[in-house]
Amino acid sequence: xTFVQGLLAGVDELRHKAHLFKIRNPFIYESIKFLFFSFFIxxxxxRGLNGxxxxxxxxRMSDYIYEITENGISAGPLLSGxxxxxxxxxxxxxxxxxxxxxxxLFRLSESVTAVIVxxxxxxxxxxxxxxxxxxxxxxxxxxILGIGRMLSxxxxxxxxxxxYTSEIxxxxxxxxxxxxxxxxxxxxxxxxxxxxxxxxxxxFRQVLPMLASQAxxxxxxxALVSTIAIYELTMHGQVAISESFLTFEIWFTVAAIYLIxxxxxxxxxxxxxxxxxxxxx
Amino acid sequence: xxxxxxxxxxxxxxxxxKTFDRRIKAxxxxxxxxxxxxxxxxxxxxxxxxxxLLRCLNGLEETxxxxxxxxxxxxxxxxxxxxxxxxxxxxxxxxxxxxxxMTVRDNIRTGPRFVRKEAIDEVDIRTEDLLEKVxxxxxxxxxxxxxxxxxxxxxxxxxxxxxxxxxxLFDEPTSALDPEMVGEVLEVMKTLAHxxxxxxxVTHEMGFxxxxxxxxxxxxxxxxxxxSSVEDFFENPEKERTKLFLSKILDNxxxx
Ligand SMILES: Nc1ncnc2c1ncn2[C@@H]1O[C@H](COP(=O)(O)OP(=O)(O)OP(=O)(O)O)[C@@H](O)[C@H]1O
Ligand SMILES: [Mg+2]
Numbered sequence: 001x002t003f004v005q006g007l008l009a010g011v012d013e014l015r016h017k018a019h020l021f022k023i024r025n026p027f028i029y030e031s032i033k034f035l036f037f038s039f040f041i042x043x044x045x046x047r048g049l050n051g052x053x054x055x056x057x058x059x060r061m062s063d064y065i066y067e068i069t070e071n072g073i074s075a076g077p078l079l080s081g082x083x084x085x086x087x088x089x090x091x092x093x094x095x096x097x098x099x100x101x102x103x104x105l106f107r108l109s110e111s112v113t114a115v116i117v118x119x120x121x122x123x124x125x126x127x128x129x130x131x132x133x134x135x136x137x138x139x140x141x142x143x144i145l146g147i148g149r150m151l152s153x154x155x156x157x158x159x160x161x162x163x164y165t166s167e168i169x170x171x172x173x174x175x176x177x178x179x180x181x182x183x184x185x186x187x188x189x190x191x192x193x194x195x196x197x198x199x200x201x202x203x204f205r206q207v208l209p210m211l212a213s214q215a216x217x218x219x220x221x222x223a224l225v226s227t228i229a230i231y232e233l234t235m236h237g238q239v240a241i242s243e244s245f246l247t248f249e250i251w252f253t254v255a256a257i258y259l260i261x262x263x264x265x266x267x268x269x270x271x272x273x274x275x276x277x278x279x280x281x
Numbered sequence: 282x283x284x285x286x287x288x289x290x291x292x293x294x295x296x297x298x299k300t301f302d303r304r305i306k307a308x309x310x311x312x313x314x315x316x317x318x319x320x321x322x323x324x325x326x327x328x329x330x331x332x333x334l335l336r337c338l339n340g341l342e343e344t345x346x347x348x349x350x351x352x353x354x355x356x357x358x359x360x361x362x363x364x365x366x367x368x369x370x371x372x373x374x375x376x377x378x379x380x381x382x383m384t385v386r387d388n389i390r391t392g393p394r395f396v397r398k399e400a401i402d403e404v405d406i407r408t409e410d411l412l413e414k415v416x417x418x419x420x421x422x423x424x425x426x427x428x429x430x431x432x433x434x435x436x437x438x439x440x441x442x443x444x445x446x447x448x449x450l451f452d453e454p455t456s457a458l459d460p461e462m463v464g465e466v467l468e469v470m471k472t473l474a475h476x477x478x479x480x481x482x483v484t485h486e487m488g489f490x491x492x493x494x495x496x497x498x499x500x501x502x503x504x505x506x507x508x509s510s511v512e513d514f515f516e517n518p519e520k521e522r523t524k525l526f527l528s529k530i531l532d533n534x535x536x537x
Contacts, residue, residue, distance in 0.1 A: 187371075193396070202380075
């Protein structure tokens with residue numbers, strides 16, 4: 001028996017025993033597992049960092065999170081960056097759903113022009129990097145249209161995410177069986193009414209999980225707009241590092257903030273989904 | 282039993298043909314007239330074009346040749362005519378096709394509310410009446426998935442009736458049902474027939490055809506092979522093809 005085989009056999013036996021112990025509360029069991037793994041990961045990272053001789057100065061971090069002025073406590077660079085990240089993401093999310101929705105309907109329409117427009121849009125967006133799209137919009141399109149940096153950022157993000165949202169929505173719509181269209185037709189509903197009352201409510205439920213992960217991608221991708229000097233979370237992080245040299249602390253904090261935003265987002269969507277499932281289907 | 286007075290012609294199908302994918306001839310030169318209050322039963326082997334004929338009648342399929350006139354309205358390219366026909370012709374499908382995200386109540390009132398733009402109080406009263414008629418009063422706030430197949434099909438009938446149609450089309454309404462649920466759906470259909478609804482029914486339920494059918498149409502390979510009164514059809518079918526088919530379905534216990 002090789003070492004690996006022995007190990008596997010050992011794990012099997014342990015699992016068997018764990019079953020015998022009958023850990024009633026899966027939550028406790030999972031928590032123990034989680035702590036166990038976290039412990040090793042932290043140990044591993046800490047050892048690596050020791051080798052780097054990094055001097056942790058977490059106590060200095062507070063300056064970058066909040067500021068104390070005569071008027072009381074106000075947001076520090078990272079929190080005001082967070083505010084902008086949330087703003088850019090929220091506006092882009094709404095716009096991207098609108099764009100995605102229209103593009104999906106174009107794609108499914110009978111008009112050849114509409115189909116071509118949406119195909120070209122999808123292919124262009126999905127086959128070029130977001131960074132390049134951002135630069136194109138900021139350096140080429142925005143002077144022509146006379147729009148500012150903020151609008152360019154929002155436009156680029158919405159167009160980019162909208163393409164993926166469009167495909168998600170389209171997949172939801174075509175997953176609805178033909179019989180639903182026929183039933184709607186037979187009671188006289190128009191095309192628009194059929195979409196609104198019959199197809200979209202079902203399609204939406206179907207693709208909600210995919211839309212959720214698209215929203216999370218959007219929040220993460222919004223970090224890229226820092227490249228056109230939008231002072232959102234990532235940009236503020238970079239600036240803060242250049243003046244304080246708290247490289248690790250700040251990157252960890254920035255990462256943690258993204259993690260928190262997205263965890264909240266997941267949670268909200270999860271609750272939403274649960275509630276919808278209770279109501280019907 | 283059949284005291285009803287058959288009225289004027291309400292469906293007029295004139296040499297209609299339909300080809301799928303350039304080669305599958307689903308209908309070949311089909312002509313058919315149905316009068317008000319008449320119950321026409323269509324039978325025939327699988328692939329003979331029964332569903333296609335029915336679907337042409339409410340514009341679910343486009344015809345390529347021939348004409349269809351329903352209640353003096355031609356089913357042509359005019360949107361207004363097509364909409365009128367869609368709302369006047371109710372359809373019941375083999376697989377019910379209820380809207381799964383809506384309650385029974387919403388399934389039934391969607392048409393009247395959004396197509397006919399009726400006041401909601403009025404629609405709600407009618408919804409309850411219709412559910413009483415199809416015998417499902419206690420499920421008004423249930424979702425389709427909470428109902429048995431037979432109940433779902435009865436709700437589907439109520440949904441079609443909610444539009445106050447002049448004509449009801451049924452495409453094998455009982456063939457997706459467990460045998461013990463067939464009866465309850467046929468009962469509702471028989472009631473409708475006795476009330477004088479004009480009906481075109483694709484079914485292999487010969488008991489139903491004998492009891493309420495006025496005319497039987499036998500289709501094969503996209504054509505109407507035989508068309509006769511119910512009595513003649515069962516007692517002395519003319520064509521060999523019909524006899525063969527009849528003997529098959531009657532042997533299979535198609536006669537309830
Ligand atoms: N949407 C479609 N695309 C291509 N072919 C079709 C389509 N619908 C029907 N057909 C073909 O047309 C012919 C007639 O079909 P139809 O569904 O009308 O038959 P049917 O008599 O209803 O049969 P069944 O008893 O199986 O329901 C068949 O050969 C079928 O394969
Ligand atoms: Mg059929």
